[in-house]
Amino acid sequence: xxxxxxxxxxxxxxxxxxxxxxxxxxxxxxxxxxxxxxxxxxxxxxxxxxxxxxxxxxxxxxxxxxxxxxxxxxxxxxxxxxxxxxxxxxxxxxxxxxxxxxxxxxxxx
Amino acid sequence: xxxxxxxxxxxxxxxxxxxxxxxxxxxxxxxxxxxxxxxxxxxxxxxxxxxxxxxxxxxxxxxxxxxxxxxxxxxxxxxxxxxxxxxxxxxxxxxxxxxxxxxxxxxxxxxxx
Numbered sequence: 001x002x003x004x005x006x007x008x009x010x011x012x013x014x015x016x017x018x019x020x021x022x023x024x025x026x027x028x029x030x031x032x033x034x035x036x037x038x039x040x041x042x043x044x045x046x047x048x049x050x051x052x053x054x055x056x057x058x059x060x061x062x063x064x065x066x067x068x069x070x071x072x073x074x075x076x077x078x079x080x081x082x083x084x085x086x087x088x089x090x091x092x093x094x095x096x097x098x099x100x101x102x103x104x105x106x107x108x109x
Numbered sequence: 110x111x112x113x114x115x116x117x118x119x120x121x122x123x124x125x126x127x128x129x130x131x132x133x134x135x136x137x138x139x140x141x142x143x144x145x146x147x148x149x150x151x152x153x154x155x156x157x158x159x160x161x162x163x164x165x166x167x168x169x170x171x172x173x174x175x176x177x178x179x180x181x182x183x184x185x186x187x188x189x190x191x192x193x194x195x196x197x198x199x200x201x202x203x204x205x206x207x208x209x210x211x212x213x214x215x216x217x218x219x220x221x222x
Contacts, residue, residue, distance in 0.1 A: 032208040038150075043113075043199055043215040051208060087150055093207050096157065096165055097142075102150040 002027040002092040006100030013080055013107050021075040021103045023064075023090035032093040033057075033066055033073040038102075039086045047075075047088070080107045112136050115200045115214035122190055123222055130185045130217045132200030140164075141183035142201040142211065143175060152199075158183055159205075190221045 007022040025033065032051045036044040048057030053068035064075045073090060085107045090100040115132040122128055134141065142165075143155040157165035158177040172188040183200060197218050201211040 032210075034210055036213075043213040044152075044201075044211075045213070046210040049210050089152065096154050097207055097211055098154075099152040102152075104150070 002031055002094035002096075002098045004090050004092050004098055004100040006088075006090040007103055008101065010104040010106060013105070015081060015107055015109055016079045017107075019075075019077045019080045019084070019105065021088055021090070021105070023073045023075065023100060025071050025073065025090075025092045027071075027092055027094055030068065033064075034091040034093070034097070035062065035064055035073070035075050036089040036091060036099075037086045038089065044089065080105075082107050082109050113200055113202055113212050113214040115198075115217055117217060118215065119218050119220075121220045121222065124190055124192060126190050127186070127188045128190060128219070129187070130198055130200075130219075132183045132185070132214060134181055134200075134202040134212070136202055136212060138202035138204055138212070139180050140203050140205060140207065141177065141180070142203075143183065143185050144199040144201060144213075146197040146199060146216070148196070156183075156185075187219075190219075192221050195219055195221045 034049045035047040037047045038044050048059040050057040050066035056065045062077045087102045089102045113134045140159045142157045155169050156175040161177045174186045177183045197216045200214040203211045
């Protein structure tokens, strides 16, 4: 079945710093890949997605590119804000949506 | 106009009690899910229903029983609650195979004392 491994946190950054969260997947075939974000006390929100190799998902300044050759879907943002503080989950869609362990990101002013 | 709504938001109960969590979606999706998030934020799927039919039933104790009266509703009933059931439970919905993503509810924080 599908599985996802993502960078462990927590990650603490200063405002305007560059953020990267690594994510790799194992799957049969080519699953759809997602990043979800969970703000404190809230549910999960879909941040971005990519459904096939070389697709780039983007939203709110975040980007991730579906890399078939490295089975990766790393999340990046060039300049983070305090409001980006949250838990970020990488996920792979097989017969079910499988999540990575989550990475807690804290951005300090 | 909430897309996936679940009630209650918080639930505190004693060991041995029976409780239910309700979920409703107004997105017209035909597949609904229950996920459990533990204290370390790890998410694990419990059940999935497609048009009222159970399609995913992960290794979950028999004390947990999902019920889907129609494709817009998926409830979760838990019998004989145990301390280890304390977690946040999320309902979600998607179109068919979910390749475009799931929409999640805001969660129900269950605390068993």
